Every structure is written in C-alpha cells, then in structure tokens.
Amino acid sequence: MTITENLNQQQLMAVSYQPANLLVLAGAGSGKTKVLVSRIAYLIQNHRIGPANIMAVTFTNKAAREMRERLEKMLQFPVTSMWVGTFHGLAHRFLRAHWQEAGLSQHFQIIDSEDQFRIIKRLQKDLDLAEERWPIKQTQWFINNKKDQGIRPQHIQYGAHDIFDKTLTKVYELYTEYCKRNNVVDFAELLLRTHEVLRDNLSLLEHYQDRFKHILVDEFQDTNDIQYAFVKLICGRDNFLTAVGDDDQSIYGWRGAKIENIQKLTKDFKDTITIRLEQNYRSTKNILAASNAVIEKNSNRLGKKLWTDGETGGLITLYSAMNDIDEASFIVKSILHEIHDGASRNDIAILYRSNAQSRVLEEQLIQAGLPYRIYGGMRFFDRAEIKDALAYLRLLNNENDDAALERIINVPTRGVGNVTLNKIRDLAKANNLSLWQSAKQHISGNLLAARAHNSLQNFIELIENIKTETENLAIAEQIEHVLFRASLKEFYSKDKSDRGRMRLDNLNELVSAAREFDDNNDEASMSLFLAHAALESGDDGNSGDTECVQLMTLHSAKGLEFPIVFISGLEQGLFPHQLSMSEPDKLEEERRLCYVGMTRAMQKLYLTHAQLRRLHGNEQYRRPSCFLYDLPEELLDKRSGMSLFTTSTTYSQKQPESKATIPQNTSFENNKYSIGQLVEHATFGVGTILNFEGAGDNLRIQVNFKSCGTKLLAAAYAKLNPL
DNA sequence: AAGGAGTAGGTTTTT
DNA sequence: CCTACTCCTT
Numbered sequence: 001m002t003i004t005e006n007l008n009q010q011q012l013m014a015v016s017y018q019p020a021n022l023l024v025l026a027g028a029g030s031g032k033t034k035v036l037v038s039r040i041a042y043l044i045q046n047h048r049i050g051p052a053n054i055m056a057v058t059f060t061n062k063a064a065r066e067m068r069e070r071l072e073k074m075l076q077f078p079v080t081s082m083w084v085g086t087f088h089g090l091a092h093r094f095l096r097a098h099w100q101e102a103g104l105s106q107h108f109q110i111i112d113s114e115d116q117f118r119i120i121k122r123l124q125k126d127l128d129l130a131e132e133r134w135p136i137k138q139t140q141w142f143i144n145n146k147k148d149q150g151i152r153p154q155h156i157q158y159g160a161h162d163i164f165d166k167t168l169t170k171v172y173e174l175y176t177e178y179c180k181r182n183n184v185v186d187f188a189e190l191l192l193r194t195h196e197v198l199r200d201n202l203s204l205l206e207h208y209q210d211r212f213k214h215i216l217v218d219e220f221q222d223t224n225d226i227q228y229a230f231v232k233l234i235c236g237r238d239n240f241l242t243a244v245g246d247d248d249q250s251i252y253g254w255r256g257a258k259i260e261n262i263q264k265l266t267k268d269f270k271d272t273i274t275i276r277l278e279q280n281y282r283s284t285k286n287i288l289a290a291s292n293a294v295i296e297k298n299s300n301r302l303g304k305k306l307w308t309d310g311e312t313g314g315l316i317t318l319y320s321a322m323n324d325i326d327e328a329s330f331i332v333k334s335i336l337h338e339i340h341d342g343a344s345r346n347d348i349a350i351l352y353r354s355n356a357q358s359r360v361l362e363e364q365l366i367q368a369g370l371p372y373r374i375y376g377g378m379r380f381f382d383r384a385e386i387k388d389a390l391a392y393l394r395l396l397n398n399e400n401d402d403a404a405l406e407r408i409i410n411v412p413t414r415g416v417g418n419v420t421l422n423k424i425r426d427l428a429k430a431n432n433l434s435l436w437q438s439a440k441q442h443i444s445g446n447l448l449a450a451r452a453h454n455s456l457q458n459f460i461e462l463i464e465n466i467k468t469e470t471e472n473l474a475i476a477e478q479i480e481h482v483l484f485r486a487s488l489k490e491f492y493s494k495d496k497s498d499r500g501r502m503r504l505d506n507l508n509e510l511v512s513a514a515r516e517f518d519d520n521n522d523e524a525s526m527s528l529f530l531a532h533a534a535l536e537s538g539d540d541g542n543s544g545d546t547e548c549v550q551l552m553t554l555h556s557a558k559g560l561e562f563p564i565v566f567i568s569g570l571e572q573g574l575f576p577h578q579l580s581m582s583e584p585d586k587l588e589e590e591r592r593l594c595y596v597g598m599t600r601a602m603q604k605l606y607l608t609h610a611q612l613r614r615l616h617g618n619e620q621y622r623r624p625s626c627f628l629y630d631l632p633e634e635l636l637d638k639r640s641g642m643s644l645f646t647t648s649t650t651y652s653q654k655q656p657e658s659k660a661t662i663p664q665n666t667s668f669e670n671n672k673y674s675i676g677q678l679v680e681h682a683t684f685g686v687g688t689i690l691n692f693e694g695a696g697d698n699l700r701i702q703v704n705f706k707s708c709g710t711k712l713l714a715a716a717y718a719k720l721n722p723l
Numbered sequence: 724a725a726g727g728a729g730t731a732g733g734t735t736t737t738t
Numbered sequence: 739c740c741t742a743c744t745c746c747t748t
Contacts, residue, residue, distance in 0.1 A: 060737065088738045187738045354734050413724065535738060555735045577734055616733065617739035
C-alpha cells in the first residue's frame, strides 16, 4: 500500500505538499492523525528526509506512542531516531542532553504538581503566610502561569502597594531557589528552561535548527505562549513547520492554551500554506448539521464547515428530564435499548461537564447491572502508595530531595514524628542544609532525645543500607527490594478493606511497570524511570476484559469517537458552566466544548437536561442550555420525562432525615421490602409507594420505582410510625 | 498514631 | 449532598 492511497484531495494535498510551512485546519473526524502520520512517512520516503531530521510533537504521551506505531507500520521500518513526544517529553530529552548549558545538575528530577503544591505549602509556612489569605493553589497557579509566559521572578514588575504580586513573587523566588537546591524541575520549568537555553545559546540553537528539517505539531490550538515561542525559535532557519489543529476544538484556554496561536501562525511563519480538511468520516449528516449549527454561533473562527457524504442517520434525541435522577434513568434505559438493538457497551459513551455529575449516572448504571468505566480519575503514578514508593527511590537517587524525604521519613510510621521533623527542618533552614544532611547532623551531634535519636538513626541506616544493597540491581528488583526493606507492603496490608487490597495490587503493578520500562528502554535507569513516572500518567488504556459503558468529562473525550454518545446536563449554569457565562470568550470556549462533545458521536447522539437538579445539597430549577436553542428543530426528536407538577407533591412532603445507600446489584421493580431493609439501604430518588403492610419492624412496603428514595421511605415510615 | 468530629468548598486536566 | 481535609481527642 502506498502512502497516498485512500486519501481525499485535501488530505492528499496536506500529505504531499512540498516542504513548506503548513497549517492544516483539520475538522473533527477529518482524518487528522492519518494525515499527520502520512505526511511524515511521505517526507521520509519521497523527500528523503531522515527520521532523525524530524520532530513531531503531540498532546499526550499516548498520542506520541500511537503516532510512532502507525508510522512504523506504514514505513515497515523503525524510526527510533525521530523525536516524537509531548512538548514536555521532548524538553526533558533536550535538558538531559544539555544539563550543563541549562545550569542543571546531571541527575535532576522532575516533580509533579502535587510535589509542587507541597513545596509551596512548606515555603509559605516558613514565610508565615496564612493559607486562608494566600491559598497554595493560587500561588501555584501564579508561578506556573508566569513560567508559561516565560516570566522569571526578576521580570515581574509590581507597584509598591501591590502586596499581592509582591508576596507571590517572593514565594516564586524562594521556590525557584528551592528547586535549584533540591535538584528538581517542574513541568513548566522543562519548557521554560529549554526555551531559555536555546534562545541564549546560538550554536546550540543552530545545531537543532539544522537537525530538525521538519517540525510537526499536533493539536496546535492547545499550545501556550512558551510552546509557541519554542516552535518559533526552532523553526527559524531552513526548516519547516507543519501545524495541525482545529480552532473550533480549543478547549484548554483556562490552563494557558492560546487559541490565538493557531490564528497568528500564518503571520509569524513565512509563506504559510493553509489547507482545510472539511470532509468528515465520522458522523452522520444529522449529527454534523447539529454540531455545525452550534459552532457557527461563535465569532472569530478561522472558518470551516464540515460535511460528509455518509448517511443521514437518525434524529438527535433531546430528552427533557424531570430531574437529575430521571435524566440518568432515561440514559440507562436508552442504553439498554441500544444494547438490545445490537450495540456493544464499548460503543457507548456518556459525557458530562463536571465529574460530580457521574455519581447519579453511576447509581443508575449499577442498578441496571451495566458495567461502566470512568475515564480520567486518579492516575496510576499519582496514587499515594505509588508516590510513597517512588519517594523512597527518589531519596535513594538523590539524598537531598527534601520533598521525597518529608514524604516517607515516617511512612510506615517509625517514630519520627512531627516534633523531630521540625527540629530537622529548623537546623536545615538555619544552616542551609538539605533535610537529609540536617538529619545526619542530629545523629552525629546527639541533638535528639534517646527515643527520637534511635528512630531517626534507624531510618538513616535503612536508607543507606538499601542503597548499598540495591546498587547493582535492575530497577524492578530495586523497587521490590525497597518495598520489602521499608515494609511498605506490610504497612498497607494492615488495611483489610478494598482500598488496602487495591494498594497492594498497585505496588505489585509498580514492579511490573518498572520491568516493562526496563524491557522497552535500552538505557533504562532509575533516574529515567522516575522521569517516566512523572511525565506519564500511566493510564492503563482499555484494560480489563469486560465491555464497559464509557463515562467521562467532555474534556477527556477530545480525540475519541463512539458510535453512540450521550451528553448530559445541558443546563444553563452547568453547561455552559456558571463561571464561564459572564465573559464572551469563556462562553465561546464552552460552546467549542459542546461542539467537541457532539462531534464525538458517529451514529447516534442523545442530549439531555434536567428541569430540577440537586446540586450542592439543594434542588434547583434549571433552564435548558443555550446551546440547545441553536439546534435546528427538524433534527430533533424531543421527549420529556414526568412533568414537574406531579412530582412536586412528593418532594414537598415533610420528610425526616435519613442516610443510606442501596447495595449494588439490587433489583427493585415492584418488590416488597421491609422498611428497615430499605431505609438502611436506600439512596434518594424518585418512586411511588404502592402499598403498605404490617407495622413497626415487620412493616413491608411495595414500591414502583426506578430507584426509591430515602426521603420517600422516611416519609412513609414517619407516616406509619408517628412519634 | 489512629479515628472521630467538625468544616470548607464544590469546572474542566495533561505534563 | 458529598468529599477531603484539619484538628483534636484517645
């Protein structure tokens, strides 16, 4: 098969266009990845560009892996010398090679946002900044935001009375010093430092400009200032940029992505050719028409209209639910129908604006006995037990990693409590020592009471012993040894709950991950494995054998596609979100998010909203989302749940408090339960009580419901058992 | 050092 | 309403 086979005219043009600066505006489902991969293959095969002369930047590590795989499959030979990765991954690679020019020490480590949070918290505490007035998150945001814009503490200008900027800049400054002292680098620093080194080192810059004849960047609409500056810098000579993206799918403005980047590209890069991929191969005509109708309401678009010569498809179902539970129950019922009609659970995705919305959906799915999977929860390498284990490894790798030491000095508990730790901190601060050095001084100088002294000494010896014992081991074996010597597994196995068991599993999984890393990397080292752990989310992909309905936020649905898609909670204040409704720019991003969601659907799209929703504990009447009014009537199959009027009587009854959850896998329809059973195991919900029998503990109740509510049951109970 | 009480806060997330 | 975290008691 040749590279240019099976491409439409626009795709072919994008793939085969002579070396030049290219902007490929690729609409949803227009074969963007295919074009990107094919263009690289084409450059290699037809323009005799060496893989080593190509750099490809992707949005996630997963995308990077997939790109390399597809490319190698297409070319039938490995392209190991090509640089493929995320901006962060590539920057890391660069800094490892040029740590001296970058002013880093050779074995610098990457910290993630949680580490960063803890460090800033510590620093602010030392500065006596009250957390209520100076939220750590805010400082963290301040620092990262400055870094994303290429701004160092010394560049920040503030007025004499600007306490806010003055204070945060001070923290930023101390934080920078801390990172230098501890030999660590955060995510934003990877990019900023790389940019600075290239900018200030002409020979190095020219070397890379000469090497990378072609730089290809995917998801260009999601680049931030520093990333754009980096691309601009490196594309400064006889080399070319291929930027692929879709301004209509820019949904990360809130974390620094600049939609303007894709808009100003043609001005900043010489003779840029713009190619539009507008033929969609994913969705039906109806779905596409509806999506187009929504996105058309945005101003400032580069302009693009998707079309398809696929089938018209069914109408889009718009369900107006009575409340959030009715909404969830409608979704679940519809899923059951779809499955009955031959759909696989894997084909179905439920999308929502915020994670909190998943709970009600989950409850209904559990009741229906439908297996589901939630995307984008806690990431593997972010789990507490994994981070503990990694902290040991970090400490072994670099004794002066204070954050690592703080994390595990008393995990598992070994009698080095807060009092001792504070003493260690104080001495470290006074003499500009690392915590490890300070701890050793406490031992050698006999500065502690006997009990603390012994505990601390044991800790120091433990670390030093592990260090010698693991010196020549492969990384997986090193980790196993650490887990054993630090009794981490023992520590977690004390927890007999599901959670404890899961933690043990995860620790074992960590060993496997290390082994896999070892197998896949020629020069695997502990230092590289730690970097891998920081840069990779370690998402398990489609693990597991059971087919699952997929639940995720609209944001995490980007780049995916499903035959059947539900978008729930289309209500003013929820989607578009309350906090994004005031400013036009933010509302436009919400609209793009809606567009992204809708264009995930291949065959069938369901949109739902609830008239009454329980949010933060109280019920609120909600207007349908403004996006729903953009949809052409003729594309819709409108349905609605019970009217509000009927149920409001139920809701208005005086109801005593009760708390409980229905056990999983319980089926309810028209069954009789003892009230004790039900009140103890009920979740709130909607239902009708058909009949009562007996009284007191022997009271039995017949209910007809999707899920019967605690409130309702409690009301019934109160009615039959007056005080 | 663990568990209970009390309370603050509650978009979106990858690296 | 639910959670995650702090603080306070044993």
